[in-house]
Amino acid sequence: MIESLLIANRGEIACRIIQTANSMGIRTVAVFSDADAQARHVELADEAVHIGATPVGESYLDGNKIIAAALASGAQAIHPGYGFLSENPDFVEAVTAARLIFVGPTASAIRAMGLKDAAKILMEKAGVPVVPGYHGSEQSPDFLAQQAELIGYPVLIKARAGGGGKGMRRVDRAEDFEQALESAAREGLSAFGDAAVLVEKYILSPRHIEVQVFGDSHGNVVHLFERDCSLQRRHQKVIEEAPAPGMSEAVRAAMTTAAVTAAQAINYEGAGTIEFIVDGSQGLRVDGFWFMEMNTRLQVEHPVTEAITGQDLVEAQIRVAAGEVLPFTQNELSIQGHAFEARLYAEDVPAGFLPATGHLQRLTFDPRVRNDTGVRSGDDITPFYDPMIAKIITHADTREQALKQLSRALQNTQVAGTVTNVDFLGALARHPLFVEGMMDTGLIERELDTLTAVEPASxxxxxxxxxxxxxxxxxxxxxxxxxxxxxxxxxxxxxxxxxxxxxxxxxxxxxxxxxxxxxxxxxxxxxxxxxxxxxxxxxxxxxxxxxxxxxxxxxxxxxxxxxxxxxxxxxxxxxxxxSAKESASNADFVSAPMTGVIRLVDVLPGQSVKEGQRLLVLEAMKMETSVLAPRDGVVEQVHCRVEGTVDGGSLLVSLVKTEQP
Incomplete structure (x- = not known):
């Protein structure tokens, strides 16, 4: 059995892993960057090792430093959490070469599913249904545009090495394809080091349903049923639930069988998720779902599966990594009740869901439900990492009861010191279509005005x-x-x-x-x-x-x-x-909405621009944001440069009025 475990991550997932390790009597070792020296996961661990400067490339993405920390601290195993190095096969090989245990799948399994194009070819051979599209290696813009025409609009451009909604763009018209391709490729390169994309048919009434799978080194593979993750914005999940509403036993059997087949095709070990895109236009059907991708790691939304099955997935990960047989068989698994998870973010919803920063003057949750968090009152939400504050999880006998619990828990969540999406989550939890289980991945976009309507203060x-x-x-x-x-x-x-x-x-x-x-x-x-x-x-x-x-x-x-x-x-x-200074300001100056890195500048001094025209692209908290012209005018000066870091509120572009003829 593993007796000492290093967690190669931060935030709520590091705290979550530490919690299970403590219950198993396993000594834990945390790692931290400069910015995380006082972080909650550092406080909870038995030991903590400093691994570098604040940028992830100099700390949490530096595999050599993490392995050195494990060896120096006497840890036997490394748990990667999710994100960062969790799906990096080179890191897995380096861990095993150092005679350490990697709590996760083999490097070969990660490679097999790491590139979306290759994974879909593999799944087609295994008999798993795949979305129509282009999954090849040719990446010239003209060729990809031709493929999009053949597939038929709307299409979805996806970074082949992507995940978490990064490097994904829906395109409805041919004239928008080139710019969307550039943006998706650039985001894929920034987030995953790979600019290659694939192009797929966009399902018009899509639902996102995924199946939790688990394998061990003894050849056993099981599923732990499905999760519905259809409530998304910018291709990122907002509220997840298990089981999926409207799921019949016939469709569940077909979908879980396909998921287990996919895992068996790569001799999968550990926790993984098979994600399906589902046509929800005519209800769930056995011929209406297609393989989208596999996440070869634990998912952010794993708590809802834990809630309905009564299993601790992190404990199962640790036991499987230690060479044990899966602690449950398929016959021992069943669905008990219904569960929801809402992702609480520091973000400015009315400003277009812009990531936010701030000092948490207060952070309290409803104690009657599960709350997974990596921060507490007095901590800072910085621009350097993901802006998630917490995951709020509810579980009850019925979907209606669990959803009411979620709505109440959101109302009882108090965050002071930064803006959050808590009101938006509450509006979602009360939305009639979601209450009835009649949602797809486009619901938020269609209902955005209603969901983001600002109620006046009482x-x-x-x-x-x-x-x-x-x-x-x-x-x-x-x-x-x-x-x-x-x-x-x-x-x-x-x-x-x-x-x-x-x-x-x-x-x-x-x-x-x-x-x-x-x-x-x-x-x-x-x-x-x-x-x-x-x-x-x-x-x-x-x-x-x-x-x-x-x-x-x-x-x-x-x-x-x-x-x-x-x-x-x-x-x-x-x-x-x-206040006087603020009122004196006007639209002649375009400021940075947040701290970030300039990835693209579209304008030059002297260039005329129209209101709403993109001036530049700013990347912050792993997300690209287009900065638009507030009015018609002429660019007087550009005050930033590509790859330069800017602070929130700093001047980016100055405009002068268009001269009248």
Whole structure:
């Protein structure tokens, strides 16, 4: 049995592996970069080894440093988690050459499935259905464009070495193919070191259903049923569930049989996932699914499979890697209830799901459900790694119950210090089509306006925020009190990109009134009783509600996060001088929406541009973002360079108005 395990990863998956290793009595060794010196996975491990600078290429992607750390720490085995080196066959061979155990499949299995084009050819030979498309080695743009015409639009361009939605572009028209190809190839090269792509028919009502498979070195291969991962944006999963809604026993048998066949074709060992694209236009059918790719590793969404089967997949990985027989047989596996997983990200949804950064002033979850996270209150979300904060997992006897649990858990999730997608996730969990199980991978795109609609802040949250920003001490009985009666106070706050000017009054200690917001009479009367420094009981019309408040200061700005009535909102009160500077700015300057690396610059000084035209491409947190012209104009100067790093808010391009004839 393995007695000492090094985890070659970071964040929530490193913490997840440590948890299982601890339960098995296995000593754990963490690795960390400069940016992760105080990270949660470092704190949880029995030992931690520094492996380099913050960039992943100098730390988490440096296999030699990780192997050296394992040998120096006395670890017997290396668990790669997912991402980073988890599907790198050269790393696997280097691990085994160092006489260490790799917790995962063999290098040959990873190679067989590592390139999407070769994998699909292999699956065709094994009798597994494959999506029509071009999977060959010819990569000239003209040839690929011809193949797209033969396949018929819409098509999907996919980086052959890709995963996690990276290097994927849907193309609906021939005139858009060239730019989409360039972008997919560039992203594939950046993320995976391989610019080659394949082109496939895009299924118009696609569902993404995958099957969890597991093999051992004794020739056993089983499946642990399916997961539905159809709720996606930018080809990245948002909410996953198991089992798939609408799945019949006949289709399940056909799909799981195909998945086991695929794993057997490469003598697979360990945890893996066979991903299928499914035509959901006429319900699930035995002839309506096709092999898409295999992930030769543990998946981010593995907790939903653990929930419905009662199995610990990480423990099974460790046991199989140690040479043991699979700890379960196919007959011992069954589906128990229903499970969901929602991915909580630091991202600005109204700004187009841009990755966000920030200092986590507070991070709390609903304790009644499973929450897998790699961060805690006081940690920083940096621009250097994936912006995932946590995975929120629910499990119940029925799909309806599990989904209601998920909705409640999202409402009870409190994050202060960065913007998140929690409201977006909540809107998804309540969306009628998703509630009915009638979704496909295009649902989010079609319903984007509804799902990203910004609800105004409640009057209760607005008043509590105003009092906090005005430094009213709820624990001080005389805070704000005046000898000769109450007086109104005027305050300007920013919330959800809106500016609010409000007037409030302190009637007496503990008794507060919101008089108007933006000159609208509201007349909200509340009484506040503090329970602790950041928890209040607010009484409105005889109804008492618990409200959480976190107050902090940033340069030139006072901030407060208010969690009330199922929502967490952040309010800011900028310094007047800063506000004046902001109002003086205009669309003549295009700034970086986040910290990142410039991958492409499309314009030159003196060039005329139209509103919405792409100026440049910025890569941050493993994702490309196109920066567009805010209006018609002429490029005065480009203030950045290709491959240069820019900070969020820094000037990228300056424009001047187009001269009128």
């Amino acid at each position: 009057m209760l949250s607005t008043l509590v925020a105003a009092l906090s920003l005005a430094d009213v001490d709820f624990n001080e009985s005389l805070s704000g009190w005046r000898l000769w009666g109450s007086a109104s106070h005027l305050l300007t706050m920013h919330c959800q990109r809106e500016v609010q000017t409000l007037r409030y009054a302190i009637a007496e200690p503990g008794h507060y009134q919101l008089l108007d917001v933006d000159s609208r009479d509201v007349q909200l009367d509340v009484r506040i009783q503090p329970l602790s420094a950041d928890c209040l009981v607010v009484e409105v019309n005889g109804l008492k509600k618990r409200v959480s408040v976190v107050r902090w200061d940033e340069p030139m700005c006072a901030c407060v996060s208010v969690s009330a009535e199922g929502r967490t909102l952040e309010f800011r009160c900028p310094d007047p001088l800063e």
